[in-house]
Amino acid sequence: MQLLLILTFLFNFNLSQSDSIVSGPFVGAVTSNSAEFIIKTLDSEANVKIELSEQKDFNKSVNTPDYKSESGNFNFVKPQIKNLKPNTTYYYRAIINGSASSVINSFKTFPESGNYSFSFGFGSCQQSHYNKSKPEIFKIISQDSLRFFIQIGDWGYPDTTEKKYGYRFFTKKDLIAGSYETKYTRSYPFADLVLSKMPVAYLYDDHDFGYNNSDGSDPSKQNSIEGYNLYFPHYELANPENGIWQKFKFGDVEFFLIDTRTQRNPNKDVLNEQGNYFPKKNHSILAGYPISGEDQKTWLKKSLKESNAKWKVIVSPVMFNPAYREILKDTLIVNTFERIKLDIIDKWSGFEEEQNEIIDFVKSNGIKNLIILSGDSHSAYIDDGENSVFPEFGSSVLDVNNTKVTQRSKLAGYTLFNQGGYDGDGRCYGKVSFVYGEEDYCLMEIIEDTGKVILSYKLNLK
Structure with a gap:
C-alpha cells in the first residue's frame, strides 16, 4: 500500500510538471551567440528558466536567468540567453519551479559571418x-x-x-x-x-x-x-x-x-x-x-x-x-x-x-x-x-x-x-x-x- 501511494505521488508530481506549461517553449531571435524563448505557464508567479546543452542528456548545460510569470502578461515569459557558441546545435527545455520539463526541443545558432551555404x-x-x-x-x-x-x-x-x-x-x-x-x-x-x-x-x-x-x-x-x-x-x-x-x-x-x-x-x-x-x-x-x-x-x-x-x-x-x-x-x-x-x-x-x-x-x-x-x-x-x-x-x-x-x-x-x-x-x-x-x-x-x-x-x- 505504501509503495502504491509513493508511485501515485510521483505520477501526479510528474504530471503536474508537464501540465504546468500551457505553450512552448519555442525559440526565436537567434543570432550567432544569443537566442530568445517564449513560454506560457499555467500558473502565475512561477519561476521559469530555460536549460540548454549541446547534448540531449543535458550534460554540461547552461541556463538563462530566472524569470517569473505574471498574470498581467497572461503568464507569458520571454527568457533570453547570450554567450552561446556560433553554428552550434543546442537542445533546450523549460525549468519550472526547479523541475525540468519532459519536452525537449532544439535549434542551431547562426554562423558568425562569411560565405556560408x-x-x-x-x-x-x-x-x-x-x-x-x-x-x-x-x-x-x-x-x-x-x-x-x-x-x-x-x-x-x-x-x-x-x-x-x-x-x-x-x-x-x-x-x-x-x-x-x-x-x-x-x-x-x-x-x-x-x-x-x-x-x-x-x-x-x-x-x-x-x-x-x-x-x-x-x-x-x-x-x-x-x-x-x-x-x-x-x-x-x-x-x-x-x-x-x-x-x-x-x-x-x-x-x-x-x-x-x-x-x-x-x-x-x-x-x-x-x-x-x-x-x-x-x-x-x-x-x-x-x-x-x-x-x-x-x-x-x-x-x-x-x-x-x-x-x-x-x-x-x-x-x-x-x-x-x-x-x-x-x-x-x-x-x-x-x-x-x-x-x-x-x-x-x-x-x-x-x-x-x-x-x-x-x-x-x-x-x-x-x-x-x-x-x-x-x-x-x-x-x-x-x-x-x-x-x-x-x-x-x-x-x-x-x-x-x-x-x-x-x-x-x-x-x-x-x-x-x-x-x-x-x-x-x-x-x-x-x-x-x-x-x-x-x-x-x-x-x-x-x-x-x-x-x-x-x-x-x-
Missing part, C-alpha cells in the same frame, strides 16, 4: 479553419534541412474566430494573448513539428493584426504592437512603440522584415467617389502617420544602403509586384469583381508613389542582389524581376485553399510571375537556399505537401 523555409496563411484542414505540409517542412522558418503573416485568423467581438479581437488584450497561445499549441503540427526543431521569425499581416485588409488608422493597433512585443521572441525592433520592423543577418545574407499594417494609410484612400483607382499623393504603406523616432521608410532606405551583405532580402507580408496594378486599368474585371480591386489596392500596387520611390532608391544607390519574399495572397509564385522589378518569391498556402493567382491571371490575359507558380490543390511552402562555391547563387523552390518540388528558379549573384 544554408536553406530556410517561409510561408503564410494558416489555421484559418482550425482543426478542419489536414496540414500535411508541416511534416514535410520538419523533414527538410532548414536553419529557420519565416512566418510572413496570417498565423491564425482571430478576426474570424472571435465573431462575438465584431471581428475586432485586437480591442481585447486577453484575446490577443489567446491568439498567440493558439499559434503555439502543440495540438497543431506547425508548433509540434516545425517550431520544435528550428527558430522562427514572424510578421503579422491583416488577420492577425486586426481584420481583413486592416490599416494603421485604428487606435487598437497599439494592442497588436504590444502583443507582438510581449508574446513573440523577435529580433530588436527599430521603433518598438510604433511597429514591428526589424532586421537580422545569417552569414552573408541580411533580412529586412517590414511591417505593412501598423503605419499603412487606409486602402480606400486611392479610390475616387466613383470607386475607381485614383493614385493619391503621399499614400503610404510604410510610414503613413507622424510618429516619434525614426519612421519605417527612412529605416528601410538607410538599412539597405548601409548593408554590406552580399544578398539582401526584404520580407513583405503582402505582394510587391507592381504588374498587379495593371489589372486595375481593366474596367471589365474591376467593375465585375469588386473583390479583385480591393485585393489589388491592399498590396504594394495600391501604393504606387511609395513603391516607385523605393524602386528608384534601390536603383539609384546601386543596391544589388535584392530579393523580395511575400505572403498574403493564398498562392505561390516566382518572378525573376521582369514584372516584379526585383526578383520576388511568394508563398502563402500553408493550410488554406490555393487561389492560383498565376493561373487565373493568365486566363485574364495577364502574366504576373514569369517563372510560374503553384496551381495545385494541395498546400506548399517556400524554400530558399543560398549556395557558395564555384558559383554563388540563390535557389528558390516551391515544395508541395507531397514533398515534390513544383517549381524552382536559380538566381546568380551579381
Whole structure:
C-alpha cells in the first residue's frame, strides 16, 4: 500500500510538471551567440528558466536567468540567453519551479559571418479553419534541412474566430494573448513539428493584426504592437512603440522584415467617389502617420544602403509586384469583381508613389542582389524581376485553399510571375537556399505537401 501511494505521488508530481506549461517553449531571435524563448505557464508567479546543452542528456548545460510569470502578461515569459557558441546545435527545455520539463526541443545558432551555404523555409496563411484542414505540409517542412522558418503573416485568423467581438479581437488584450497561445499549441503540427526543431521569425499581416485588409488608422493597433512585443521572441525592433520592423543577418545574407499594417494609410484612400483607382499623393504603406523616432521608410532606405551583405532580402507580408496594378486599368474585371480591386489596392500596387520611390532608391544607390519574399495572397509564385522589378518569391498556402493567382491571371490575359507558380490543390511552402562555391547563387523552390518540388528558379549573384 505504501509503495502504491509513493508511485501515485510521483505520477501526479510528474504530471503536474508537464501540465504546468500551457505553450512552448519555442525559440526565436537567434543570432550567432544569443537566442530568445517564449513560454506560457499555467500558473502565475512561477519561476521559469530555460536549460540548454549541446547534448540531449543535458550534460554540461547552461541556463538563462530566472524569470517569473505574471498574470498581467497572461503568464507569458520571454527568457533570453547570450554567450552561446556560433553554428552550434543546442537542445533546450523549460525549468519550472526547479523541475525540468519532459519536452525537449532544439535549434542551431547562426554562423558568425562569411560565405556560408544554408536553406530556410517561409510561408503564410494558416489555421484559418482550425482543426478542419489536414496540414500535411508541416511534416514535410520538419523533414527538410532548414536553419529557420519565416512566418510572413496570417498565423491564425482571430478576426474570424472571435465573431462575438465584431471581428475586432485586437480591442481585447486577453484575446490577443489567446491568439498567440493558439499559434503555439502543440495540438497543431506547425508548433509540434516545425517550431520544435528550428527558430522562427514572424510578421503579422491583416488577420492577425486586426481584420481583413486592416490599416494603421485604428487606435487598437497599439494592442497588436504590444502583443507582438510581449508574446513573440523577435529580433530588436527599430521603433518598438510604433511597429514591428526589424532586421537580422545569417552569414552573408541580411533580412529586412517590414511591417505593412501598423503605419499603412487606409486602402480606400486611392479610390475616387466613383470607386475607381485614383493614385493619391503621399499614400503610404510604410510610414503613413507622424510618429516619434525614426519612421519605417527612412529605416528601410538607410538599412539597405548601409548593408554590406552580399544578398539582401526584404520580407513583405503582402505582394510587391507592381504588374498587379495593371489589372486595375481593366474596367471589365474591376467593375465585375469588386473583390479583385480591393485585393489589388491592399498590396504594394495600391501604393504606387511609395513603391516607385523605393524602386528608384534601390536603383539609384546601386543596391544589388535584392530579393523580395511575400505572403498574403493564398498562392505561390516566382518572378525573376521582369514584372516584379526585383526578383520576388511568394508563398502563402500553408493550410488554406490555393487561389492560383498565376493561373487565373493568365486566363485574364495577364502574366504576373514569369517563372510560374503553384496551381495545385494541395498546400506548399517556400524554400530558399543560398549556395557558395564555384558559383554563388540563390535557389528558390516551391515544395508541395507531397514533398515534390513544383517549381524552382536559380538566381546568380551579381
